[in-house]
Amino acid sequence: MRNKKTSEEVALGIRRRVFEHSMRNNGGYLSQACSAGEQLAWLYNEELKLGDPTLPMIPKPFEGVPSADNPNYHTGAGYNGPFEPQYDRLFIAPAHYALVAYATLIEVGRMAPEGLEMFNKDGSSVEMIGAEHSPGMEVHNGTLGIGLSTGAGLAYGRKLKGEPGRTWVYMSDGEVQEGQTWEAVQGASFHGIDNLYAIMDVNRQQCDGAMDSVMEVGDLKAKFQNFGAVCVDIDGHDINAMRDAVNEPHDGKPLIILANTNPFHSMPILEERFPRLHYVRFKSEDERSRMNVSIAKDLGVEPVDYSH
Amino acid sequence: MVEMVSRPYASAFEKFAVGKPEILCLSADLTSSCEVDGFRDRHPDQFLSLGMAEQNMMSFAGGLGLAGFRPFIHTFGVFMYRRPYDQLMASIAYPRRKVRLMGFLPGITTPGGMTHQSIEDISVMRSIPNMTILETGDATEVESICEAADSIDGPVWCRVLRGSVPRLFDTPIKVGEMRVLSEGDDILVVTSGITTEEAMRARSALKEAGLSIRHIHLHTIKPFDHKQLLDHIGSVKHGVVTIENHVTEGGVGSLVAETMADAGVGKRLVRLGLKDTYAHGGSRAYLMRYYGLDALALVGGIEDIMGQKFGITEEDMEAARVDDVHSLVKAEAL
Numbered sequence: 343m344r345n346k347k348t349s350e351e352v353a354l355g356i357r358r359r360v361f362e363h364s365m366r367n368n369g370g371y372l373s374q375a376c377s378a379g380e381q382l383a384w385l386y387n388e389e390l391k392l393g394d395p396t397l398p399m400i401p402k403p404f405e406g407v408p409s410a411d412n413p414n415y416h417t418g419a420g421y422n423g424p425f426e427p428q429y430d431r432l433f434i435a436p437a438h439y440a441l442v443a444y445a446t447l448i449e450v451g452r453m454a455p456e457g458l459e460m461f462n463k464d465g466s467s468v469e470m471i472g473a474e475h476s477p478g479m480e481v482h483n484g485t486l487g488i489g490l491s492t493g494a495g496l497a498y499g500r501k502l503k504g505e506p507g508r509t510w511v512y513m514s515d516g517e518v519q520e521g522q523t524w525e526a527v528q529g530a531s532f533h534g535i536d537n538l539y540a541i542m543d544v545n546r547q548q549c550d551g552a553m554d555s556v557m558e559v560g561d562l563k564a565k566f567q568n569f570g571a572v573c574v575d576i577d578g579h580d581i582n583a584m585r586d587a588v589n590e591p592h593d594g595k596p597l598i599i600l601a602n603t604n605p606f607h608s609m610p611i612l613e614e615r616f617p618r619l620h621y622v623r624f625k626s627e628d629e630r631s632r633m634n635v636s637i638a639k640d641l642g643v644e645p646v647d648y649s650h
Numbered sequence: 651m652v653e654m655v656s657r658p659y660a661s662a663f664e665k666f667a668v669g670k671p672e673i674l675c676l677s678a679d680l681t682s683s684c685e686v687d688g689f690r691d692r693h694p695d696q697f698l699s700l701g702m703a704e705q706n707m708m709s710f711a712g713g714l715g716l717a718g719f720r721p722f723i724h725t726f727g728v729f730m731y732r733r734p735y736d737q738l739m740a741s742i743a744y745p746r747r748k749v750r751l752m753g754f755l756p757g758i759t760t761p762g763g764m765t766h767q768s769i770e771d772i773s774v775m776r777s778i779p780n781m782t783i784l785e786t787g788d789a790t791e792v793e794s795i796c797e798a799a800d801s802i803d804g805p806v807w808c809r810v811l812r813g814s815v816p817r818l819f820d821t822p823i824k825v826g827e828m829r830v831l832s833e834g835d836d837i838l839v840v841t842s843g844i845t846t847e848e849a850m851r852a853r854s855a856l857k858e859a860g861l862s863i864r865h866i867h868l869h870t871i872k873p874f875d876h877k878q879l880l881d882h883i884g885s886v887k888h889g890v891v892t893i894e895n896h897v898t899e900g901g902v903g904s905l906v907a908e909t910m911a912d913a914g915v916g917k918r919l920v921r922l923g924l925k926d927t928y929a930h931g932g933s934r935a936y937l938m939r940y941y942g943l944d945a946l947a948l949v950g951g952i953e954d955i956m957g958q959k960f961g962i963t964e965e966d967m968e969a970a971r972v973d974d975v976h977s978l979v980k981a982e983a984l
Contacts, residue, residue: 408746409780410804474745481716482740491706492741495713503717525706
């Protein structure tokens with residue numbers, strides 16, 4: 343299934359949905375929409391080879407966790423289409439990007455807009471931190487660092503079975519502080535897992551603030567290359583750069599695309615909140631109102647009427 | 651004299667895995683120590699070296715499970731749950747991946763000391779939803795552990811014995827059942843793993859002392875057949891003694907205590923095992939004596955319940971086996 347919009351339009355749509363949602367709910371993962379918009383738009387709108395969704399457009403309520411007593415349990419991966427050998431798979435490793443990921447599903451016609459109304463509501467499967475059963479999710483990634491390893495295992499298994507579909511992991515740069523990320527790259531390289539792809543949102547922010555103030559991570563490209571990956575550094579707001587980056591030859595090695603982004607891209611007023619951008623909760627009615635007017639203007643929409 | 655079997659896991663795993671391409675053998679730099687070096691050499695297409703990187707290995711195995719494979723992870727038990735506990739939870743246990751966790755060196759079966767001895771693994775695994783727990787107590791159980799583990803629709807934690815292992819039983823593990831080794835009516839003795847052999851060593855001396863022992867051996871710790879245990883408890887007059895190669899908190903002793911408390915059973919229970927303590931490095935026989943996990947300790951537990959001494963000494967029991975520290979059946983002296 344191919345969306346009729348351009349990826350630029352999808353990226354704008356993602357930001358508008360996250361903005362409206364955050365205004366109405368007095369907070370949200372706004373900065374992640376700024377940094378990740380183009381990457382998720384490009385993945386879903388152009389790059390990923392996915393089948394039609396297998397789950398209802400309006401998400402079902404929470405139906406229990408996996409257990410032997412819950413035989414009908416399923417993950418939210420059905421929003422990315424069926425598990426078939428030719429199709430790609432995607433893990434959203436930073437599960438707190440869920441709001442942005444759900445907005446993406448809506449923009450590319452894989453989930454109904456009503457899905458976002460269920461965000462973080464009791465009894466809903468559209469959870470704040472994406473769970474396995476949340477739309478578009480396939481595994482739990484809420485503990486940062488486990489996504490790439492799981493992707494490597496799946497990719498290796500699919501390679502053994504001769505499946506042409508790729509395994510993609512959407513990553514955030516903060517998780518390079520976890521040692522497991524480097525174990526994963528080392529292992530994927532050692533075993534020649536070249537059907538593993540990752541695109542990382544290098545926005546240089548983490549929960550406590552700017553990454554350089556929390557724990558410096560050094561030259562990511564050099565580190566990924568030294569651990570055995572092929573790594574391409576691009577402007578994470580330039581969709582043409584993504585189109586080129588994915589063609590980088592990487593025989594026998596995973597491909598990691600570092601998408602360097604601006605955490606207030608398209609919403610410059612968010613810079614007022616630097617360095618605390620992880621979750622933007624408005625501190626006063628004045629701030630909420632000013633941001634509403636400013637961001638609405640930037641995104642070309644009317645300010646959100648959040649009074650009722 | 652009990653028959654000793656050399657490296658039963660090595661041949662059992664190979665026999666089990668050959669011809670099953672969906673079974674993968676994962677190792678974390680302890681391949682010969684876990685007796686799968688021969689398998690690695692003869693079946694490299696089913697073998698995956700993941701190095702000393704257990705966090706990645708656990709999530710990677712979860713990914714393999716997602717792709718339809720059934721990975722058997724081989725390393726020392728401690729290395730599979732202490733450091734990569736989060737990965738065990740999120741990538742394996744929660745999604746019920748069919749990952750078979752073959753944990754070697756259970757409890758004090760190694761002179762490697764605290765860092766190598768998994769003394770609280772059963773407690774940890776019992777509290778993980780979706781986890782199944784199996785423990786081997788002899789060569790026949792080691793030989794049948796792969797089939798037993800692979801019959802489970804979900805993750806399985808296995809305590810596996812290696813090296814020179816006694817053959818005590820002649821039937822394979824049947825998941826969910828318990829072995830009834832004697833059917834007396836004074837005291838119920840519940841054992842698992844290496845403590846079963848200890849209870850068997852004490853059998854004739856206890857009989858000599860006029861005690862009628864009901865002895866059951868557990869290879870399936872979770873899920874657990876509480877009703878069957880209660881029937882056995884109901885068949886004895888005086889009480890229950892558990893003895894385990896594990897801390898007494900959260901292991902088999904706790905399992906029995908919970909079963910009794912839930913059912914309102916008012917009999918005495920003595921739980922033997924590591925008493926809220928780490929162990930140190932030493933031979934198995936030394937550690938079992940030092941920490942009270944051996945036949946003599948079991949006699950003491952029974953005396954406690956009966957309120958009398960029977961004057962049983964080590965000489966009255968069948969000889970304890972002494973493993974060579976430097977043995978050809980072990981890859982290293984651990």
